[in-house]
Amino acid sequence: MTVDRSAPPPHDPAESTSLLPPLRRRRRIRRRRVFAGALGLTVLLLLATVVLVEVYTDAGFSPDGTTPAGTADTEVPRAVREGGPVIDLTGGGEVRTYGMPAKTIALTFDDGPDPRWTPKILDVLARHHAPATFFVVGSQVARHPDLTARIAREGHELGGHTFTHPDLAGLSEWRRELENSQTQLAIAHATGRATRLMRPPYSSFADALTDKDWQTVRAVGGQGYLTVLDTMDSEDWKRPGADAIVRNLTPEGDTGQIVLLHDAGGDRSQTVAALDRLIPQLQKRGYRFSTVSAAIGGRINPPAAGDAVWRGRALVRTVRVADAVLAALWILLITAGALIVISTLILFAFAWRHSRHRRGPDWSWGLPVTSPVTVVVPAYNEEKTIGPAVRSLAVSAHPGVEVLVVDDGSTDGTADAVRDLRLGNVRVVRIPNGGKAGALNAGVALSLHDLVVMVDADTVVEPDAIHRLVQPIADPRVGAVAGNVKVGNRRGLIGRWQHIEYVIGFNLDRRLYDTFGCIPTIPGALGAFRREALTGSGGLSTDTLAEDTDLTFAIHRAGWRVVYEESARAYTEAPATVRQLWRQRYRWSYSTMQSMWKHRRAVLDRGASGRFGRRGLLFIALFSVLLPLLAPLVDLMAIYGLLFLDREVTVIGWLAMLVVQVLTAVLAFRLDHEALRPLWSLPLQQIVYRQVMYVVLLHSALSALTGRRLEWQTIHRTGDLSSAPVPGR
Structure with a gap:
């Protein structure tokens, strides 16, 4: 039994073969530690960002008409309650409303585009040569830009329905602006065009507007949009059957109408079937079908500003990356x-x-x-x-x-x-x-x-x-x-x-x-x-x-x-x-x-x-x-x-x-x-x-x-082996 007093101090075996000077080696280790920590933090931040983007853009929402907006309507101007379904507040304090001409039907579809149901609806519209207005959700546009482009290419009109389908009245001003502006960017990327029409989620008829609804309409008008409500609700979100949907959308006289349907948010097979029957029936009665803007003498989807297209491209790619990462996480x-x-x-x-x-x-x-x-x-x-x-x-x-x-x-x-x-x-x-x-x-x-x-x-x-x-x-x-x-x-x-x-x-x-x-x-x-x-x-x-x-x-x-x-x-x-x-x-x-x-x-x-x-x-x-x-x-x-x-x-x-x-x-x-x-x-x-x-x-x-060389980790011992057998017993 010997003691070697000249023994070297404890060392890390993993570093024993290194030819680098000690100081340089320590610096390299520190750099690798910093890099490993930064890489880990970056990965976590990216994942957190992706999840937040995905949560924000996930348009899993309740259909329009299912959320009551309250009852008080003292702040709603009489001209609006008794006016047409299109409300124009873009001229400052002046309130103007527009209705549909006689014998004119504006078919409007909310909550899309949907890759399953929107193409079926477009096929029905094409078969009967009926233009329509689609109030699209921006996050869905970002996910399905080709389908959005088809809507515009086939002569239909695009309007905004916010980016994630929230109740705008419950949001702050900057959130309302963000919801609508992001929808514009998504439409610009998909079609190269813009829209002046906006339909707030969970909106209703003009004569049913409450004070809460009016706050939303004013905010939308302040951003330069026309608010488009409806005059006939198909209630297709209830899935009452094709016959009931046709009855709900059949006018009694010759008054023009803006009718509300949905091309997303669930099973829309009844909507497709009802539409295929409704359009020819109304055409036989002498009704013509028009987009909202064309019916009130406005311009349908003017060209978008140049910067909106590339900004929309960046937005869409962000959404796609978030979708892809979350899909990968689900697969994993x-x-x-x-x-x-x-x-x-x-x-x-x-x-x-x-x-x-x-x-x-x-x-x-x-x-x-x-x-x-x-x-x-x-x-x-x-x-x-x-x-x-x-x-x-x-x-x-x-x-x-x-x-x-x-x-x-x-x-x-x-x-x-x-x-x-x-x-x-x-x-x-x-x-x-x-x-x-x-x-x-x-x-x-x-x-x-x-x-x-x-x-x-x-x-x-x-x-x-x-x-x-x-x-x-x-x-x-x-x-x-x-x-x-x-x-x-x-x-x-x-x-x-x-x-x-x-x-x-x-x-x-x-x-x-x-x-x-x-x-x-x-x-x-x-x-x-x-x-x-x-x-x-x-x-x-x-x-x-x-x-x-x-x-x-x-x-x-x-x-x-x-x-x-x-x-x-x-x-x-x-x-x-x-x-x-x-x-x-x-x-x-x-x-x-x-x-x-x-x-x-x-x-x-x-x-x-x-x-x-x-x-x-x-x-x-x-x-x-x-x-x-x-x-x-x-x-x-x-x-x-x-x-x-x-x-x-x-x-x-x-x-x-x-x-x-x-x-x-x-x-x-x-x-x-x-x-x-x-x-x-x-x-x-x-x-x-x-x-x-x-x-x-x-x-x-x-x-x-990252190639970091780990040093030996010494564990502090206390000598506590209370659960072990006592030697010698």
């Missing part, structure tokens, strides 16, 4: 949901099968393994935890256990704490600080036996854990064994949540990976190895920060089986604070991606390496990287649904996912013979803890994509 959500359902079904089926198979009367790894074992414990400043860990290993029920503690240049009393135990089967070796992988390699080189078990210095094992852990090595194909690691400090919420996560991860995920022969990680807290498998796969590497995952991949590629032994239990100290948890999971997520990238060429290899690459890496990428990255969409779209969609359906969907999580947790706890009491905190875990893990994974992915 469906993908995530499908992966969650598939993975859950696979987990249930294979985990249950795995458990029953292992418990069967005929199950055996082979002859009992009683060969001596060297337990390598790497330690760096583990004075608080090393004592209980070493004591639990020294009293192991397996015969011939040698405990080798490799003190990796600790600056505290780690080595003294081990010596003070005065255990005969425990050795301490001090080496210059070189990182965990170097300490483990040194321990393997100095071990006396061919069976090597690796245990972290903050881990306590059950008395029979080592014996149970090495039993699978009776199978000559097995090169490594993963133990069942549990959380030792479960008293707080964070510890309890990690306990749930560990039980589910080890007793379902690991059983599944075991079944498919692609366990991704032999946990550093408890894992057994053949020396032959260790040396044949190159030992532990410093190329990545995940020496355990990197080693496991290498053992797979060397042709060895890696299995899971659930009866070998160890208890480790999990992070006790959010900050410590963040640092640990950040390193885990980053290093897993790092290891997958390092071994990416395995997918092209032949033999065992190729089989693992094409099956194992794909499986791990799908369920350990892609699914966790997509999982946040479930919660994000749930929030979106609560705010902007059907809340009842959204809540039911989210609760269904929670039920799946609860059933999964119950199965995992039953398979592991754990009490179900901690599961009371599972719903809260889904709301709080899971979101933290989402951000950690996203942060790790951004770091990996």
Whole structure:
């Protein structure tokens, strides 16, 4: 046992091969950190902007006529109540109204264009040579500019019906201006023309205007538009049947009329059928059909200003991008949901099968393994935890256990704490600080036996854990064994949540990976190895920060089986604070991606390496990287649904996912013979803890994509292993 006083200070293995001067290297790391943070913030802001644009432009609205506007009408001028349906306030304080000439019908359609119903209506109008006026919703124009262009090209008139179909009376002045001006821009982009006509949503007849309606009419007139109301309402939004619609729109005398129909907002098949009957009937009675502007002697859709066209183009492209992104998010959500359902079904089926198979009367790894074992414990400043860990290993029920503690240049009393135990089967070796992988390699080189078990210095094992852990090595194909690691400090919420996560991860995920022969990680807290498998796969590497995952991949590629032994239990100290948890999971997520990238060429290899690459890496990428990255969409779209969609359906969907999580947790706890009491905190875990893990994974992915080299994250230890068995009892 020696102490090397000339040992270099602790360093980051990931930076050990860098040829850049230290200062320049640090500057590069800082730049990459800033870039990763800026990229992440930019992505989040863009997504937020896209969602806001989509929410704003989503024209999911109630049909006109379904929202009462109130009753008071003391402010409405008598000339307006008794005047025509077209109101002109563009001349300042003067009020002018216009009606339709006798025997003249202006067919008007609200809420479109709609890609399904507007073309059918246009076909009917073309068949009967009847022009009409379409009061379009700007967001729909932005989504269907070609259809809007067809309306204008076939001789019909376009009027505005706001951009998102809100009740204008409830909006501020700038919002009213925005609604109408954006509609103008959308029309300009689609047709190159403008409109002077505006029909406020939820408007009614002139003699039914209320004070609230009059405020809207005045605001529209102040913006330079003619307000177009109607004199006959088809009530097609009620879908009363084609016969009723025809009756509602059939004038009794020869008075001209502006009739209200809809070409969007729901099933308009009755409107199409009624229109095909109404037009020829009225034409036989001598009625002619006209646009609103033509009937009152105005100009139909004059050319738009030049800047309106390119500004409209920018607006339309923004809406299209928002639509595309949200559609992609829905596709990803469906993908995530499908992966969650598939993975859950696979987990249930294979985990249950795995458990029953292992418990069967005929199950055996082979002859009992009683060969001596060297337990390598790497330690760096583990004075608080090393004592209980070493004591639990020294009293192991397996015969011939040698405990080798490799003190990796600790600056505290780690080595003294081990010596003070005065255990005969425990050795301490001090080496210059070189990182965990170097300490483990040194321990393997100095071990006396061919069976090597690796245990972290903050881990306590059950008395029979080592014996149970090495039993699978009776199978000559097995090169490594993963133990069942549990959380030792479960008293707080964070510890309890990690306990749930560990039980589910080890007793379902690991059983599944075991079944498919692609366990991704032999946990550093408890894992057994053949020396032959260790040396044949190159030992532990410093190329990545995940020496355990990197080693496991290498053992797979060397042709060895890696299995899971659930009866070998160890208890480790999990992070006790959010900050410590963040640092640990950040390193885990980053290093897993790092290891997958390092071994990416395995997918092209032949033999065992190729089989693992094409099956194992794909499986791990799908369920350990892609699914966790997509999982946040479930919660994000749930929030979106609560705010902007059907809340009842959204809540039911989210609760269904929670039920799946609860059933999964119950199965995992039953398979592991754990009490179900901690599961009371599972719903809260889904709301709080899971979101933290989402951000950690996203942060790790951004770091990996930007090429940032992650430094080693040291976790503060408290020595709290209150849920672990007491060694020696």
